[in-house]
Amino acid sequence: MKKLLLTLPLAALMIAGTTQGVQAEGRLTIYCSAQGDWCQKASETFGKKYDIKVSMTRNGSGSTYAKILAEKENPRGDVWYGGTLDPHSQAGVNGLLESYKSPNLDKIAEPYRNPAASKQNHSTGVYIGILGFSVNTDLLKDAKMEMPKCWSDLIKPEFKGKIQMASPQSSGTAYTALATFTQLYGEDKAFEYLTKLHQNIGQYTKSGSAPGKNAARGETMVGIxxxxxxxxxxxxxxxxxxxxxxxxxxxxxxGLSIIKNARNMDNAKKFVDWALSKEGMEVAATVQSFQVPTNTEAAIPAEAIRPEDVNLIEYDFVKYGGEATRKALIGRWVEQVKPLER
Amino acid sequence: MTTTQREDTSLQNYTVSSVRMEFDKFIVPTVTIFILLLLFFFMLFPLWMILKLSFFEGGELALANFTLNNFKQYFTTAYTLRSLWHSLYVSGVTTVIVTVIIFFFAYALTRTTIANKTFFRNIIMMPLVAPSIVQALALIYLFGRNGLITSHFFQTDWNIYGATGIIVSEVLYCLPHAFVILFTTLSAVDIRLDEAAESLGASPFKVFTRITLPSAKYGIISAAALTFNLTITDFGNPVVIGGNYSVLATEIYAQVTNLYRFDLGATISIILLVPSLGAFMLNYYISRKSFAMISGAARPFIPPTRRLKKILYSVYCYIIAFSIILIFATVIIGSFVKVWPYDWSLTLAHYKFPSIGGYSALWTSLWISLIVGIVGSFVTLVAAYAMETRKPYFKQVVYFFSVMPAAIPGLVMGLGFILAFNKPYYWFYGTPWIVVINIVICNFTLGILSSVSNLKNIDPSIEEASISLGGDTISTFFKIIFPLSRVAFIQNFTYFFMRSMTTISAVIFLVSATVHLAAIEIIMLDNDGWTASANAMCTCIIVIVFVMLGILHLVNKWVSKTSGREVMIES
Incomplete structure (x- = not known):
């Protein structure tokens, strides 16, 4: 009798456990590298609309790339949503992604239809975002410092310990910064700059969006x-x-890509179609993510910084999305900049 | 004493021969072998995979593949090697601080007549109900770059990130663990020795250094070893407050999750295993010895303390209790205010978790913890029963493997689990079940130890009576042992449940898109800069654990009231 009393709830729990566990019908696993609340909103909206059980995990695009690479033999994710294009590009070149031409592609502005290095429709651009830095004006005022306007301002000694940037090892955002400096100054000069910047960095965060949040809360004065x-x-x-x-x-x-040999391929394609649609793109603004959507029909949020309003470099997505360049730049940073004493 | 007695009687038991006894001979070895297989497959096999991957090229076992390259790379790369020195430094300093602080705290609670002892005892145990990240979260709110105290009260640029932050948070995290040991030691040591020395004219200082300290030395070393082990294997606090100050645990995580260098992760795991294993062995060796120190004539009476001493110790205890309360208050308040420390208006916005884990992660954690609680306490009780009362042939072997998990850092075990079970044919990989198994194995030791000590307290004659009346092992277990150890069962359940709700390091590698756990969500939220929501998640865990503790307390009361009567009826 005792035994029965004990095993009953145990069995009930076990059944509860397994039903939450496996099964792969009407499911979709998203590896998301956009902002957490956006990822969640997109997953929910999509899941509700198509009655698909969506699982989602958020991680930086650098880490997500590494994860997809590690799971190559036994892929656990279906679709990779958001995050900088470079790691997407690299995954495409390395055969980790599925080619897919969404019927919604003709609504996407031309440069973003097939921007990745492989040129085989492995990835599509879903939004454009501009690199820069933001300054906590309260802290700036307290320290009686002048508003920095240029990259070169950030290496002034008075910013020592007051700047945050993500680590290029985990964050696509930080890699974009690395690639931007390289394209602005040339590689050697760029590393000179990074070495000086290193002296002023208070902390390298894991996630690319953390420096902005930390600058907002005043945990750092400047966030890149x-x-x-x-x-x-x-x-x-x-x-x-x-x-x-x-x-x-x-x-x-x-970037937006489908992972090769995804277990839920049909749903992954459905998701890509949806994410490229006007509706899918406009989800971002509802959670205050103000990127510029690539779908020409989608509304550009008023708060968004438009590419035509700022001084943009000709970012070479093919070269800097390539594995060799990416490895070399990050490797050089890890060897020459990261270990330096501050 | 009881064990030798039991050995004799249990031999006699087997002379009662019947078909049932034949069955008995079969069931005990089966249970023993089952436990052994469990530990082999879920502890030794993952460890073996780590060893293989760190010493053999590509993890392929062959003489030609043997390599020390991974270790060479670790020891010759400045920034990875640094994590070893950092770990040793932080753990060393923490160990000294915790041991000193807790010694006097435990001393105050056992040897002086200060008031509010129960209050102090309860407060010091509080860190156990929260993940080992709550300290770091609170310290950042108080002493961070924009901390309430650092930048708003004192307006200094100084902040707590780095080694200082790790040390302070680890100290606050390790207090309850060290306290349990030193409190037991100091309560057990005979106070009359101190009195005798004092009445013979020794100065208080001399009494303290010559009598009190030496008599508690095993407890002190044991507490120190445990603190060192806890600190060097902790992951939650350093990852949040360490900033760029990497320690071994965070370096393993960075290698595996940022770079997916499993080989280097495995290598650093081996390096981490050495000091943590050392500290564990020391603790194990000492704690066996220290039992011999406890005098049967120890006396609980405490002579009244001098006024000044009493005031000083009271103030001291209040300072420590206040620090712990401050940590919890900061995190809880921080989760309800709009923008710490700018805008103090209250809000529930941070409880709208911006990650998909969110509340589903809390529920997953809750039911996983319930299963872990039931499975963990049941398996350890059965294992302890088979080992303690039935003396199987390889008792020593089983015992050795049962205490081994305590020596293995959770993070290392988690990494081993990925390496061993990330194959399509292990169906449980990527499901909550692997989390359950991992947590049960990681906390196996304490479950076994408390079950064993509890079984030793059960009068063997009750069991003998059951057997001579024709009860077999299974019915004896369920009708006699299980009801009698229900209190211990509930204690074990509480322990497994708490560990499961709060552990970070053991499961950080096992969460996936389908399994989100609340404790891990805290780290994810904090990583992405949602610090207030991280605090909110932390608060939710604390509340769940407290509610569960309340429920279990009531159940415990009810069980201890009824168990005696029921056993009478059933047997």
Missing amino acids: GFLHDHGKEKGKGFPLELVAPCEGTGYEIG
């Missing part, structure tokens, strides 16, 4: 990252000023 992430914080009322640096700056194309 994508300005649309920072605009979101500003919109919440934090004392934040967004700066598109005077020398010119790089930008990101947010």
Whole structure:
């Protein structure tokens, strides 16, 4: 009798456990590299619309690339949503992604239809975001410092310990910064700059969107990252000023790709179609993510910083999305900059 | 004493021969072998995979593949090697601080007549109900770059990130663990020795250094070893407050999740295993010895303490209790205010978790913890029963493997699980079940130890009576042992449940798109800069654990009231 009493609830729990576990029908697993709340909103909206059980995990695009690579033999994710294009590009070149031409492609602005290095429709651009930095104006005022306007301002000694940037090892955002400096200054000069910048960095965060949030909360005076992430914080009322640096700056194309041999291939395609639609693109603004959508029919949020308003460099997505360049740049940073004492 | 007695009687038991006894001979080895297989497959096999991957090229076992390259790379790369020195430094300093602080705290609670002892005892245990990240979250709110105290009260640029932050948070995290050991030691040591020395004219200082300290030395070393082990294997606090100050645990995580260098992750795991294993062995060796120190004539009476001493110790205890309360208050308040420390208006906005885990992660954690609680306490009780009362042939072997999990850092076990079970044919990989198994194995040791000590307290004659009346092992277990150890069962359940709700390091590698856990969500939220929501998630966990503790307390009361009567009826 005792035994029965004990095993009954145990069995019930076990059944509860397995039903939440496996089964792969009407399911979709999204690896998301956009902002957390956007990822969630997109997953929910899509899941509800098509009655599909969506699982989602958020991670930086650098880490997500590494995860997809590690799971090559036994892919666990179906679709990779958001995050800088470069890691998407690299995954495409390395055969980790499925080619797919969505019927919605003709609504996407031409440069973003097939931007990845492989040129085989592995990835589509879903949004454009501009790299820059934002400054906590309260902290700036307290320290009686002048508003930095250029990348070169950030290496002034008075910013020592006051700047945050993500680590290029985990964050696509930080890699975009690395590639931007390289394209602005040439590689050697860029590393000279990064070495000086290193002296002023208080902390390298894991996630690319963290420096903006930390600048908003005053945990750091300056945060380097994508300005649309920072605009979101500003919109919440934090004392934040967004700066598109005077020398010119790089930008990101947010990638969207299907993982090769995805277990839920049909749903993955359905998701890509949806994410490229006007409806899918406009989800971002509902959670205050103010990127510029690539779908020409989708509304550009008023708060978004438009590419035509700032000094943009000709970002070479093919070269800097290539594995060799990416490995070399990150490797050089890890060897020459990261270990330096501050 | 009881064990030798039991050995004799249990031999006699087997002379009662019947078909049932034949069945008995079969069931005990089966249980023992089952436990052994469990530990082999879910502990040794993952460890073996880590060893293989760190010493053999590509993890392929062959003489030609043997390589020390991974270790060479670790020891010759400045920034990875640094994590080893950082770990040793942080753990060393934490160990000294915790041991000193807790010694006097435990001393105050056992040897002085200060008021509010129950209050202090409860407060010092509080860190156990929260993940080992709550300290770091609170310290950042108080002493971070924009901390309430650092930048708003004192307006200094100084902040707590880095080694200082890790040390302070680890100290606050390790207090309850070290306290349990030193409190037990100091309550057990005979106070009359101190009195005798004092009445013979020794100065208080001399009494303290010559009598009190030496008599508690095993407890002190044991507490120190445990603190060192906890600190060096902790992941939650350093990952949040360490900033760029990497330690071994965070370096393993960075190698595996940022770069997917499983080989280097495995290598650093081996390096982490060495000091943590050392500290564990020391603790194990000492704790066996220290039991011999406890005198049967120890006396609980405490002579009244001098006024000044009493005031000083009271203030001291209040400071420590206040620090712990401050940590919890900061996190809880921080989860309800709009923008710490600018806008103090209250809001529930941070409880709208911006990640898909959100509340579903809390529910997953809750039911996983319930299963872990039931499975963990049941398996350890059965294992302890088979080992303690039935003396199977390989008792020593089973015992050895049962205490081994305590020596293995959760993070290392988690990595081993990925390496061993990330194959399509292990159906449980990527499901919540692997999390359940991992947490049960990681906390196996304490479950076994408390079950064993509890079984030793059950009078063997009741069991013998059951057997001579014709009860077999299974019915004896369910009708006699299980009801009698229900209190211990509930204690074990509480322990497994709490560990399961709060552990970070063991499961950080096992969460996936389909399995989100609340404790891990805290780290994810904090990583992405949603600090207030991280605090909110932390608060939710604390509330769930407290509610569960309340429920279990009531159940415990009810069980201890009824168990005696029921056993009488059933047997």
